[in-house]
Amino acid sequence: MDYALQNMDVGLVLLDSARRVLALNPAAVRLLGDRAAGLVGAYLHDLHPPSHRAKVELLMATATDPAAPASACSMMVALPGRVLVVKATALAPATAAGEGSAVTALMLMEAARPTAADAQTPPPQLSASQVPEPLVKLPVEKGQGIVLLDPADAVYLQADGHYTTVHTADGAFFCGLPLSELEARLDARSFVRTHRGYIVNLRHARAVERQDGRAAFVMAAPGAPRVPVSRNRAEALKKRLAL
Numbered sequence: 001m002d003y004a005l006q007n008m009d010v011g012l013v014l015l016d017s018a019r020r021v022l023a024l025n026p027a028a029v030r031l032l033g034d035r036a037a038g039l040v041g042a043y044l045h046d047l048h049p050p051s052h053r054a055k056v057e058l059l060m061a062t063a064t065d066p067a068a069p070a071s072a073c074s075m076m077v078a079l080p081g082r083v084l085v086v087k088a089t090a091l092a093p094a095t096a097a098g099e100g101s102a103v104t105a106l107m108l109m110e111a112a113r114p115t116a117a118d119a120q121t122p123p124p125q126l127s128a129s130q131v132p133e134p135l136v137k138l139p140v141e142k143g144q145g146i147v148l149l150d151p152a153d154a155v156y157l158q159a160d161g162h163y164t165t166v167h168t169a170d171g172a173f174f175c176g177l178p179l180s181e182l183e184a185r186l187d188a189r190s191f192v193r194t195h196r197g198y199i200v201n202l203r204h205a206r207a208v209e210r211q212d213g214r215a216a217f218v219m220a221a222p223g224a225p226r227v228p229v230s231r232n233r234a235e236a237l238k239k240r241l242a243l
Helices: 002-006 026-036 050-063 179-185 231-240
Strands: 010-015 021-024 074-079 082-091 103-110 138-142 145-149 154-160 163-168 171-175 191-195 198-201 205-211 214-219 226-229
Touching: 010 026, 021 026, 026 103, 050 074, 050 082, 154 179, 154 214, 179 191, 179 198, 191 226, 191 231, 198 226, 214 231, 226 231
Parallel strands: none
Antiparallel strands: 010 021, 010 103, 074 082, 082 103, 138 145, 138 171, 154 163, 154 198, 163 171, 191 198, 205 214, 214 226
16 A cells, blocks of 8 residues: 555646636646646636536535545546546645635546456456446436437447537537446447447447548448547457457
8 A cells, every 4th residue: 555655646736716727737737638738727617517517616615624524525537548536625825924815736646447466356246236227318418408318319429528428410418427437337239339438339330441540430420420449449349240
C-alpha cells in the first residue's frame, strides 16, 4: 500500500470562487489527456450537461463543509479507458486577514488498475445480486425531459467524457450513463465494443471497410456513419462475424 501511494499520480485542478479553472498540475494534464486542452479559464459547469450540474454543485458545496464525510466530497468519473476518483476540498483564503478569493482544489486519482499478480488470480464469481441489471430501455434526454428509448433503435453509442451520446436514425441523444455501464447492461448479442470510445449495434451494421490499414463499421443510418474498430479488438470481431 505504501509503495502504491508513493507512485500514485495525483492530479490537481484549482478553481476560483466563480468555479473557473485557475490552473492544472502536470499530473492532471496526464490524467485528463486531450480534455485538459483549454481548461484554464473554463467554467466548471460548462464541462457538464445541464442535467448533471446540480450534482457537481452539491459536490462543490460539500467541499466547504468541514463536518462533511470524505465520501460526500468525492465522485467517480468514467473516461474512455480509465476511471478517475475526484475529491474536492476548499482552501482557506491566501491573505492574513482571510479576505482573499476562495479557492477549491480538485484532486484527481486514477482508480486502481489490476496488477500482474491480480491478472494471475481468477476473478471472483458474481452472485445473482451483483450481476448488472439488463437495460430494457435507454434513458436519454430530449428537450426538458427524459425519453425511454428502445435499445434496438440505437445505431451506435459514443463516449462523451463520463457520459454517452446515443446515435439513432432520428438523431443523437444525450445519455447520463457511462459507456462502460452500458456495455455491461446492453444485450451482448447485439451490442459490441469496437473501440474504447464506441459500441455498435450489430443489427444496424451494413458493412466493414478498411481504410489506411484501419477497419470501421459502416452503419445503416443517414449519412452512413463509420464507427472505428481498434486494432486490439479487430481479431475478436473477425471471429465473431466469421470474417
